[in-house]
Amino acid sequence: MTVRHRRGDVVARAIAVLDERGLEDWSMRRLAADLGVRPSALYHHFPGKDALLAAVADELLARGRRPAEVVTWESELRLVCVELRDAMRSHRDAAEVIAAAHARGVGAQEPQRRMEAALLRAGADPDLARVGANTLLHFAFAHVADDPSDFTLGLGIVLDGLAARIDVR
Amino acid sequence: MTVRHRRGDVVARAIAVLDERGLEDWSMRRLAADLGVRPSALYHHFPGKDALLAAVADELLARGRRPAEVVTWESELRLVCVELRDAMRSHRDAAEVIAAAHARGVGAQEPQRRMEAALLRAGADPDLARVGANTLLHFAFAHVADDPSDFTLGLGIVLDGLAARIDVR
DNA sequence: ACCTGAACACCGTTCAAGT
DNA sequence: ACCTGAACACCGTTCAAGT
DSSP states (O other), X not given: OOOOOOHHHHHHHHHHHHHHHOGGGOOHHXXXXXXXXXXXXXXXXXXXXXXXXXXXXXXXXXXXOOOOOOOSHHHHHHHHHHHHHHHHHSSTTHHHHHHHHHHTTSSOOHHHHHHXXXXXXXXXXXXXXXHHHHHHHHHHHHTTTSOHHHHHHHHHHHHHHHHHHXXXX | XXXXXXXXXXXXXXXXXXXXXXXXXXOHHHHHHXXXXXXXXXHXXXXXXXXXXXHHHXXXXXXXXXXXXXXXXXHHHHHHHHHHHHHHHSSTTHHHHHHHHHHTXXXXXXXXXXXXXXXXXXXXXXXXXXXXXXXXXXXXXXXXXXXXXXXXXXXXHHHHHHHHHHHHO
């Protein structure tokens, strides 16, 4: 008699193990044990550890999305950054998981695309939109641990710099 | 007959192994083999892997420092960011090593302190100096892989935002 | 001061085979 | 579709002992 899971079960349990143990102590073997399954069984659902953690990152971001009515481009950028920040604070070591997936180009790509699009709509030229989105994204990555007020202050600094460059053209 | 090394030899060889194999394949055991020594010998020089890699990070930053005559606070901040960027590009995976050491609070603390001091001298209040230094530091971390022109553009965005907040007070 | 020898408690991944 | 069993090639770290 064997235990049987679906892909979604595995991701959900992976997040639970993350909360219980932290990323440092997260392993394919630990997750398998937690699921009551042999390590090799995980490779039926995912090609490897990186892919599994990328799926975790995407799931955390998806959970954090909220329907939004957005008026100005600045408020849209703020919203994406705050959503991202909240996703990164939603579970233990979520920030590392999301940043790592993004760095490998294997997940967590959506926030960047949304911000780049918003900047283009605002009238930024393609270079500025790309660099600006990247700057904001990494700003959010870097300041997960800050006070909300520090986060807002830093975000304002970057947005002011962007606004100055958009108005000038 | 045994091979004998000093702390500095170990760090230098650690950097060489990083260049040859990359961080992914860097291990205490691999470094030990490279030095012609048993893994346990490394624990005579360093308490563990994290401490050894923190020493690597500090060495890479120290190598990248150049004597500078600086006039404006903006040019000083630019200089620190460029030095940091250069250190992060000086060897394979140097960026990850430096960022990880900084994140653990175990090394690579100097650039941040220099930038905070520069901002204070420029007349920023303590909160702005702290947050600004952090923002710039993580900006540099985040944009190692960018074109020099993208790096300069993004840096300008952040510096403009800072300048606006310093002038206003 | 610097190193060996030997062990402990782990890893990620592969693959033939089972149901 | 999902899992087992068994193996391969690794990890970081500790510690008594050697020179």
